[in-house]
Amino acid sequence: EFLENGVPTMGFYGPFAPAVQIYSCRGSVYWCGKAFLGLLLPEDSEYWSAVENNGPWESDLLPGKVYHKFQPATNLLITDYPNSGASEMRSWCHETVAADWQKYRSSENYNKLAYNTEFPWMADGDNGEVSMNYATKNRDNRWEVLRLYTFRSFDDDVYRRDAVLETDTTVRYQLADISLPDGILRIDKVSTGSPTQVRLGNYSLPQLDGDIKAMTRTLDKGYTASIIDNGDYQLATVALEGWKNGVKVQRPKGLHPVSSICAVPVTEADVSDSDIFVTLHLWKKSDSAFTDKELRPVKSVKISKDRKQVTVKLADGRTKTINFN
Template sequence: MRADRPREHWVNVADGLLDAVTPYAAPGFAQFRLPGRASWAGPASDGLEGFARTFVLASFRLAGDPANAPAALLERYAEGLAHGTDPGHEFAWPPIADGHQTIVEAASIAIALHETRPLLFDRLDPGVQERVVSWLGGIVGKRAWACNWVLFKVIVEQFLAGVGGPYDKDEIERHLADVERWYVGDGWYTDGAGQNYDYYCGWAMHLYTLWWTRMSGADATVYRERLRTFLGGYRHLFAPDGAPMHQGRSLTYRMASLAPLWLGTLFDASPIEPGTTRLMAGRTLDHFAARGAPDERGLLSLGWHRPYLPMTQGYSGPASPYWASKGFLGLLLGPDHPVWTAQAGEPDDGDLSLAMPAPGWLLHRTGGVTRLVNHGSDGNDPDTSRDDPHYAKLGYSTHTAPETGPGGRAENIDNHITVILPDGRPTRRRRIERVGIAESFAASRYVDGETVVETASVLDGPWEVRVHRVTAPTGSVVRDGGHAVASGEPCAVTLAGLTASAKAGSDLVSEIVGLHGWRTAQAALRQDENAIGAHSATPYLVGAHPEGRTAVFVSAVRLGRDFSATPPQIQVQGDQVSWHDSAGSRVEVQLGREPAYSRLGSVGERVVWTG
């Protein structure tokens, strides 16, 4: 498992990625038109994206060790800058427009130019410099979407300010104030209004605010301390083998998940030892390399391990995965930096139970698999109501992915508590209303028409015990799904009474056990519905809602490599569910009008939460 990759290895990987895209460069290197599905922005924008995102990787490669900067790499991107900003060139860049992808790519170009300024921008012909400044200057006054996009404008305009170009100081300050309103504490930002918690907090909100201070010379203290706090929890979103948590959008950026780790080191804002940062990052780089990213052509495809379009968003084109360049930020730290020279420490690879109140998550690790129990992030702003399988599920993990093919999205079985109404319509967990969070406990509710589903999750050894209080019409059917596991080969399914399990590969097991209220245990088998593998399976429970409006259902869910585990024995009295957990503590959970949770240990351990 140890993957202590030296800086030379990262340089070689970066060079391989940059070499592999070169055959797809348009004449003049202004665009890199990679093979694959076009984004909704069109081929010219996709080609610009190919230039901008690989330019970021090249800039880290060049600026981190300028004495060994490959001249050919400098010349390639200098030529691209000259032709991309020439309106008369066949592959000139589209002008920056309101709400357009050009705003995103302009920020990548601005960062790359800032980091390589002595090597590149300052050596450009004055006419080319003027054209670059003119093209970037088109961003001033343009409308950006009210999310991490406002920081792209901040970065571009700050670069322009540094080279004597056009910029609007008030616009920079206004957008930084926007971001400040999205800060929710514990190092976490929501990506715009609502409950949008995902990797964008690290690879966008933290990265661009700190980079603005790097470019402007502003005091970075507040942003540094926020990042330090953030990394205290974020470091655990990776499994011991380097697999990142599979949650949120734009997951095709893959190694970009490493950006906050390197960022903490770059800004002296990390609670993680330098050698441990290197080791963690190396494990993630190896995790993807061992699973086909980059592929046999040396390219990063639209997907996770394998090419898989259903997990991507319409804004992602063939070059979008090259935001993975942010995961190579460590190359900015030169060869003599402690992150490359310090002895590798040991990451915290043991069992873990961690409450993260800001995003409304519990992190849970046993058997080398990290799971995320979600009671706070739904991917919605206040003005929309949609369900996204990358946000609205009850659970995610480092070794599974939600079912995102058409069948999986429609049925919505994995990690979802669903009420199938008498008319056959299934309810959906679109907007999550938080109930509470405490040590090893989180609870939320969702409302769909007249149906109200309240769910509490309690961590108990390898298990997540789910307590559901369901208010629904008589005759409804209730369904609770475990994790969907996937592999290149068909998954093995076992059904026994109120227990359903599915095994992917040789050792990864997903299991769900009915503890109260359920009638049958089943499993859904699918093909080409999952980013992890072509064959997937989801164990789930089905129960009939009894007469009356409210009923309690209890299930136990686990995902891991421990093949046998005994679920707890529970007692249900009205709305209260209780049991003795694997450590011998007395656990009580109550939902409804007065929700409460307590865990009372025999040796003084005491957790009490009341809503």
């Protein structure tokens, strides 16, 4: 589906309208011609004779670890995961839909919590379908995703952002991302001036050769892992704290760039004042099942009585303390 009527489409896997931006035009697709610039190199160039290699991924980036590169000028965090070979970017978006005359700076192109090289991003749906972002049921009874972020800090391997809902600034999020060898640990506080519902999506998997499998695994201490598998990758979601409505697997249509059908695990809860949510988003290739050890990188979670502090003990011996207002 790369070509339509002999012309490359605006999308790597066929047309994908959510990623098309205001400056895109029928000529934009011919940027793909840059792939052939290497043919201008002379025959004796080292480019043609060098042995293919994976650079630092072969020996510098070690399995079982996570590597960060933080850009202080832009507050952009780039994370490398040797276990999967994935790289991830976290930044911040602060653009309202109301003032976004270009109609893409406030969109999924920029407003997700993270972007991962292994998981092409899914567009948001009108019925609360959401991946790698929070969605809140606003006063108009519509699902509204986060897009108004304020960067706070990157310290002790914890990336902190705050966010408010565009249509209701009494809905506040205090967000903390901790990268683990096989995924993300999220420790977030949500406060609201009136009762509402919130959702948090994991990454999304496209449907490939067969149906996407969904299963649950019971872990110790009463925890449950919700797992989806498309034959290429597996995603696991473990709701450690706060998600009273549990985890549901959504199967949206027409929102993923790779296939017309996809699946995304989504946690959901009702919030009436303020709540703390602790969530694991994990991933691995489909060649072997998640082990109990892989699904339990967190040893314990302790929330203070005033709900202003969360202390997490990780299975690798580290302790992370997150302070909230």
